[in-house]
Amino acid sequence: MILPDGGEKYLSTTLFSAKEEEKKDVASEEQLRFHNSLSKKKEVFRPISGKKVTFYACGPTAHEHANLSHCRRFIVADLINRVLESKGFNVQFYMNFTDLDENTIRGAEKSRQPLLEFTESYIREFKADMDALGVKNATGFPRASQHVEAMIDITARLIEKGFAYEKHGSIYFDISKFKRYGKLSGIDLSKIQVGKTVDLDDYEKESPVDFTLLKRSTLSELKQGIFYKTEWGNVRPGWHIECAAMSTHYLGETIDIHTSGRDLIFPHHENEIAIAEALTGKPLANYWLHSEQLLVEGKKMSSEGGNLFTLKDLLNKGYNGREIRFLLIATHYRKPLHFSFKKLDEARKNLRRLDEFTQKLLCLPPGLPHPKVAAYLSDMEERFCGALANDINMSRALGALFDFMKKINPILSEGKLDLEQKKYILETFGKINEILNLLKLKECPLAPEIDRLIKDREEARRNKDWERADTVRNELAEKGFEIVDTPKGPVWKEREKLEQ
RNA sequence: GGCGGCGUAGCCAAGUGGCUAAGGCAGCGGUCUGCAAAACCGUUAUUCACCGGUUCAAAUCCGGUCGCCGCCUCCA
Numbered sequence: 001m002i003l004p005d006g007g008e009k010y011l012s013t014t015l016f017s018a019k020e021e022e023k024k025d026v027a028s029e030e031q032l033r034f035h036n037s038l039s040k041k042k043e044v045f046r047p048i049s050g051k052k053v054t055f056y057a058c059g060p061t062a063h064e065h066a067n068l069s070h071c072r073r074f075i076v077a078d079l080i081n082r083v084l085e086s087k088g089f090n091v092q093f094y095m096n097f098t099d100l101d102e103n104t105i106r107g108a109e110k111s112r113q114p115l116l117e118f119t120e121s122y123i124r125e126f127k128a129d130m131d132a133l134g135v136k137n138a139t140g141f142p143r144a145s146q147h148v149e150a151m152i153d154i155t156a157r158l159i160e161k162g163f164a165y166e167k168h169g170s171i172y173f174d175i176s177k178f179k180r181y182g183k184l185s186g187i188d189l190s191k192i193q194v195g196k197t198v199d200l201d202d203y204e205k206e207s208p209v210d211f212t213l214l215k216r217s218t219l220s221e222l223k224q225g226i227f228y229k230t231e232w233g234n235v236r237p238g239w240h241i242e243c244a245a246m247s248t249h250y251l252g253e254t255i256d257i258h259t260s261g262r263d264l265i266f267p268h269h270e271n272e273i274a275i276a277e278a279l280t281g282k283p284l285a286n287y288w289l290h291s292e293q294l295l296v297e298g299k300k301m302s303s304e305g306g307n308l309f310t311l312k313d314l315l316n317k318g319y320n321g322r323e324i325r326f327l328l329i330a331t332h333y334r335k336p337l338h339f340s341f342k343k344l345d346e347a348r349k350n351l352r353r354l355d356e357f358t359q360k361l362l363c364l365p366p367g368l369p370h371p372k373v374a375a376y377l378s379d380m381e382e383r384f385c386g387a388l389a390n391d392i393n394m395s396r397a398l399g400a401l402f403d404f405m406k407k408i409n410p411i412l413s414e415g416k417l418d419l420e421q422k423k424y425i426l427e428t429f430g431k432i433n434e435i436l437n438l439l440k441l442k443e444c445p446l447a448p449e450i451d452r453l454i455k456d457r458e459e460a461r462r463n464k465d466w467e468r469a470d471t472v473r474n475e476l477a478e479k480g481f482e483i484v485d486t487p488k489g490p491v492w493k494e495r496e497k498l499e500q
Numbered sequence: 501g502g503c504g505g506c507g508u509a510g511c512c513a514a515g516u517g518g519c520u521a522a523g524g525c526a527g528c529g530g531u532c533u534g535c536a537a538a539a540c541c542g543u544u545a546u547u548c549a550c551c552g553g554u555u556c557a558a559a560u561c562c563g564g565u566c567g568c569c570g571c572c573u574c575c576a
């Protein structure tokens with residue numbers, strides 16, 4: 001078929017590209033797929049512009065220490081970020097801090113601190129927590145308090161377009177004007193129980209389902225100087241408009257991926273969508289990824305329920321961030337995660353097993369080559385990466401890793417691994433650790449005195465001078481080094497430092 | 501009442517139409533070891549909450565039942 005324009009017009013039609021996409025879906029198992037909360041289906045991930053990905057995660061409110069529910073959310077965001085990067089995408093990743101809302105204002109009031117000082121200390125703590133969990137920094141961490149102008153501007157434009165109204169000094173979004181409301185959560189406004197969790201008497205909305213964009217400042221806020229002058233009077237922004245304003249400010253009108261916990265789908269994300277899409281007529285995000293909830297004894301974690309654990313609680317109990325990361329990573333992000341200390345202990349054991357393997361690999365002298373190692377390794381890498389590409393199936397990926405260790409362990413203890421193979425394994429582990437961030441792969445050279453002691457002990461053992469051998473072993477233990485004898489020689493392990 | 505999720509071995513947890521139902525923990529058996537500790541290997545589900553249906557084929561799809569959980573415009 002010859003077309004007058006060379007067919008370009010047809011190549012750009014949606015019909016054609018849809019067919020193209022279908023073909024691609026079948027073509028490659030390696031293609032990155034995400035479960036999109038909008039369609040409730042797994043979809044092949046295609047960013048708007050080539051290798052660049054815009055990614056937004058709802059961040060924490062700076063008024064409390066990160067609890068395990070928060071941690072799960074942010075670790076899932078970290079995994080998405082790392083998986084995207086491993087696929088060669090250039091990720092623009094922004095996560096906000098909600099540092100201006102009822103909780104932060106109340107918290108500052110209670111602790112008799114200026115709001116900014118109060119939130120600053122929690123933001124600092126939060127970043128330390130994320131470091132402990134091995135979470136990579138975002139490209140930027142915008143703060144709500146620094147983007148109020150944009151929020152006021154959005155509000156003015158929404159009023160202009162007829163999507164919002166002013167009442168007694170507060171501005172509300174008029175849901176009846178936004179026909180697509182509910183497309184993410186599947187909510188039917190005529191059937192929900194309005195007022196089930198809210199005391200509607202606190203509001204002056206025209207309809208109870210409308211939500212606040214800007215809230216009239218209270219007397220106590222005015223006294224503390226926490227208010228913004230607008231044509232409608234003194235106000236502070238509501239939560240939903242904060243995220244909508246920051247995500248579009250940094251990442252554009254339509255972002256590739258928006259993530260958070262599923263408990264935020266309604267109303268928060270639904271309202272963000274309403275604000276952004278009423279304004280631009282374009283989708284706020286193409287892919288919505290939601291992590292499931294973390295439960296303790298089958299119940300949601302909450303301070304009222306008395307079953308709330310902060311990251312700091314666990315660190316204080318002697319668990320380290322790596323162990324907690326393992327625990328939070330090991331369950332698929334779209335399944336509920338039941339937290340327990342038993343599980344945390346299991347995570348510790350799993351890590352010990354991984355450490356044992358990598359430490360042996362690093363310590364033991366290489367020997368003869370083994371014919372199947374390369375095949376085992378490429379099989380593991382394929383399974384590992386394939387599992388992650390398929391909606392970040394970390395459980396499956398870890399399964400492939402443990403399987404591999406099981407195959408290599410006997411080979412390792414027989415010393416049938418040559419230098420090249422050892423290098424090859426360590427390189428591949430390095431690659432997968434870019435996502436896991438759990439493996440200890442650093443070849444830390446021993447201090448000369450430690451090396452000396454290990455050699456001394458080996459000599460004593462050769463001479464069957466058991467007393468001296470045990471003395472040296474104790475000495476090494478005091479210095480924090482555990483020695484494990486293997487048929488191929490001693491393997492040393494440095495005692496784990498508390499990673500706080 | 502509405503919307504959504506979960507139920508797979510003693511425990512945790514993948515798999516969502518077809519190869520032997522991943523992997524981990526605990527248990528049991530074994531190997532190694534001067535001692536010790538660890539480690540390593542083997543083994544553990546004729547069956548996927550229950551009942552019925554569709555199909556040559558179901559943990560997976562459809563209908564129903566039971567149990568547990570989350571959200572429903574406070575805040576995040």
